[in-house]
Amino acid sequence: MKELLIKTKNLDFSYTKGKKDIKNLSLEVPKGSIYGFLGPNGSGKTTTIRLLLGLLKKNGGTIEIFDQLIEKSRIESLSKIGALIENPSLYENLNAHENLKIAANYRGNISKERIDEVLEIVKLTYAKGKKVKAYSLGMKQRLGLAISLLSNPELLILDEPTNGLDPKGIIEMRSLIKELNQEHGTTIFISSHLLSEIEKTCTHVGIIRAGEMLFQDTVKVLQESQNDTLKVEIETNDIKTVASVLETLSFSSEQVNDHTIATTLQHKKDITTVIDTIRNRKVEIYQIKIMNNLEELFLSLTEN
Ligand SMILES: Nc1ncnc2c1ncn2[C@@H]1O[C@H](COP(=O)(O)OP(=O)(O)O)[C@@H](O)[C@H]1O
Ligand SMILES: [Mg+2]
Missing domain, CATH: 3.30.70.870 (Elongation Factor G (Translational Gtpase), domain 3)
Known part of the structure; x- marks a missing residue:
């Protein structure tokens, strides 16, 4: 049996009475995978991610992360997760190094060396002294990623990390994600509304529409079933x-x-x-x- 880092069963959630925003959602994210969470805008990707991180309270179902029910071990699990939801909040008037120092202090227990390491990983060392307001969107996104990597997470959750980036920024983010997975062994859960993006980056895929999971398997099986009977x-x-x-x-x-x-x-x-x-x-x-x-x-x- 493959080990699952995220496992939800029959997850249910509504923002308001009378409309279910997440319906019976069962997610299985294998350890070591790059899992693409694919769905059109408004299908429930960000909502699901907020539920996984305990930022929203589910109405029904179960969430297990690192084999532990989220109710039992949220703090412990969160310490092993890096997350980047929508746009990162950065201090525009400070440089990358200073932004990372603040984030490191806030998290505690993070060495000076680690700050240099994450800058290296996201390829921002050359620009670490530059104020963030002079950064391109792609560089800001990479700095956001660097912050989420500070605690050396086993699991990285990225919500539409290539949204709004230009083609160069998209390619850079894509290769970073693959590098993190292959060289650092990080399991990556990444959401997107573009099939092409998921096909280029991911090993596994879950397709969500209107809060419901429609398909979940490896990208290979997905591609094969496209020419199916x-x-x-x-x-x-x-x-x-x-x-x-x-x-x-x-x-x-x-x-x-x-x-x-x-x-x-x-x-x-x-x-x-x-x-x-x-x-x-x-x-x-x-x-x-x-x-x-x-x-x-x-x-x-x-x-x-
Ligand atoms: N804060 C909120 N209050 C009420 N409804 C919301 C809120 N955030 C999102 N929704 C609704 O929940 C559904 C899923 O939204 P979301 O998770 O943001 O989708 P996605 O991230 O896939 O674009 C949509 O119908 C959206 O309108
Ligand atoms: Mg979203």
Whole structure:
């Protein structure tokens, strides 16, 4: 069994009565992974991250971090997590070194050497004496990352770290994330609304929409399922006839319940063939459901 650094089960949360913002969310983030938390704007990524960090109180479900229920060991867990949510708060009139010193004092127990180390990791040593207000957005984001690295965290949680960055800034952030994972062994949980971003950086992916997890697996499995066959369920008044129609057409058939039969098709146009043939036999079709239609989901994640 792979070790999970984050594990939630049936997580529920609402900001206001009558609207569920997080529904039954089950997350599994393996140790050593770069886990991409993918979803359109407003789908619940930041809310989930706030729940993981205990900044919001869940309404239901469980959260385990480092194998401990969050209620039992929040302080201990947080000491092993570095987080960067939305834009980091920085002192614009101070330089990078001074910003890090303040953050280090606040956290306590952080050596002078570590400040130089994190500057090195995020490649800001050359600019450490420059006031932050003269930094590009990408440099500010990297300084935010440096702050979250001060305590040498085992788990790094980054909320849309490439948002608003120019292409150069995006590439720099991406390679930093990979470096941290490969050279320092840090497990990284990173949110994004762009599929392309997740595909380039991550080993694992969870796709969220309207507060619900729609898909969770490795990026490899996700990419393979993009060219997958269609799994279709047909609801009808006569499953015997439908089964024989499918057999005649050389499609598989599997009974789901008294009124529903499932089949696997190679192409979308096969759906028309199946419907036409069934209707020719004067059988009623109540519903046709495509069970693994990731295509539509991808569209909502790639358009921007
Ligand atoms: N402070 C808040 N009060 C009420 N609703 C909120 C608040 N923050 C976010 N929401 C709502 O919760 C949902 C999820 O938002 P959010 O987690 O910010 O999404 P994402 O980070 O994926 O863009 C949205 O419908 C958003 O409008
Ligand atoms: Mg957000």
